[in-house]
Amino acid sequence: MERTTIDLWVGVFVALGIAAIFGLALKVGNLTSSNLGDTYMVTAAFENIGGLKPRAPVKSAGVVIGRVDSIHFDNENHEAVVSLKLDKRYTFSRDTFANIYTAGLLGEQYIGLEVGGEETNLKDGDKITHTQDAVVLEKLISQFLYSKASENKTDTKAVE
Amino acid sequence: MADNLVEINNLSFGYKNRLLHKGINMVFPRGKVVAIMGGSGSGKTTLLRLIGGQLVPTKGEVLVDGEIVHQQSREKLYQIRRKMGMLFQFGALFTDLSVYENVAFPLREHTNLPESMIRDFVMLKLNAVGLRGAYHLMPAELSGGMARRVALARAVALDPSIIMYDEPFAGLDPISMGVVCNLIRSLNDALGATSIVVTHDVHETFLFADYIYFVSEGVVVAEGTPDQLKKSKMPFVHQFVHGEMDGPVPFHYPAGDYRQEMLRVPAL
Amino acid sequence: MRRMNHFFQAIGHRMINGIWHLGAGGRLFFYVALYLLESIKRPRLIIKEVFATGVLSLLIVIVSAFFVGMVLGLQGYNTLQKYGSSEAIGVLVALSLVRELGPVVTALLFAGRAGTAITAEIGLMRATEQLSAMEMMAVSPIGRVLAPRFWAGTISMPILAVLFSMIGILGGYFVAVPVIGVDSGAFWSQMQANVDFQEDIINGVIKSVVFGVVCTMIALFEGYDAPPTAEGVSRATTRTVVYSSLAVLGLDFVLTSFMINV
16 A cells, blocks of 8 residues: 555654654763762752852862752751762762862852862762862952952052 | 334524524435425525434424434434435545545444455445446546545445435536436435435436425425426426526515616715 | 724624634544544554654754754854853754754744644535535544544654754754864763753753644644635634744743743
């Protein structure tokens, strides 16, 4: 029957659709990188997380090794507690440093881990104690302005 | 078993306030070919739709095989319709299906026959209308008369006990007309069916019909066998049968006095 | 004063008419839904309609997608390079396509290509009494004609939308990388880092499924409801495009506001 050509075309059509969704998933989307495989969770407390968001990358030496799982506010200590989901393949010492960095001047914020010197490693549920807050641009600018202002004062004094 | 396969009792039907039918009574005996004749717009086609249960009468009832059509549930109505075959005015063939598939359509929808049997049935029906060789054509490739015959083959695919024809001769050349005319009679007798033919072609109808109803202004104005009607002295029947221009059915649409209208000064 | 009255009358008339249409369309949707399960048991009919709605729309969708992608690439590059972040062009192209342009433009093209075809076909079937003939053969036109087309539209639309996105991204790539000279690695990696499978791609697919249901339903209703004359069918075809486009753009806003947590 002549319908077989129609079947063929519809088959091609559906196959194209499936190929496209796979293409989107693998080539365009982050399905590959968001699937970390086996993970373990650690937490870190920050005074100020700036614009950090859930699902932001966690990097060490520039390589993505995990993602921010959730962020919530600890009402007792008045600080932000960030849960990090790290790949099981990578281990970090207990005195690892967690910093919040910004990618580029206006880019997204991510967490960078710097390994310390201790022998024992972080386990699931541990807390990273050494943290450094996000750089807040407003603070930076006001600091800069104050220092400029005081510089100016000393300058005028020197002229006098 | 009732003697009359289809009965129409005191049927009234209309859209909004205008009544199209005003108390019509008709009977269609088993095995007969009955024609319903009347001028254009006298609601003949609507009568077929009422019999098929596509419309609900305002008053009165239609009985098919002793059952009141418009009171049936959907399933029951579909069951009744499977006993009916209808030939639409211009065939109403499915334009996206070939001739073969058109005739096979009712078989595929209502039976689980294997393909080989469907093929036999389809070829049988197409042969009966003389178009076995055209099974591979699409409806667009058929002439009006051929399309009508294919539609007829489709209408009788399930061997219905009632066959309805809606203007089977409209727009056909004399040869096709004769062919369809013969088919109506022969199919009716071969299938032992009852045929209801809606038409206004006097000459052909008088050749094959067993009984004829004349409908005008929503009522049955005359009825009888062709012979009785030919001899009828009723002015309407006389005008209709002989195709006279003026008579009980006036040539002019109701209007004011011609002379006066011509003399009237246009309002400025 | 009288003119004012006429004006308000006309508005009222239109509104009542619109609401009547909405109700009748809803009722038809309900009837179609009743036949959906039954209809899926006859995949042949659906395949035939997928060919008519999906496969025949492929060409227009692919060509438009490639051009839309190229335009996005050009425009995006032009703006982004002012801020020195021309590598972000991949993100821009991918996000615009996957989230918005893919589903929306595909739906608009679909309404113009497949929707009108459906309306005209069903309108003609009514005008030539094919639907009545089916009724008289004890076959429900809603089950036999409408339901398979509904399935086909609902299946075809997401496939077309995904293809549109993918080919649009390739179009953007074509302009950005070989023509303008953006780094190929940066193009893809920035894209991958910022396009989320769940939030962007799946949400886009959900949108296109909704658009598929709505566009197909509008096309079916307009065809089924069309007056059985040449003029009636042609008017119904126009209405299909107008209503589908409005519905798609309006629904896009509603769906987007559900999907973006502000």
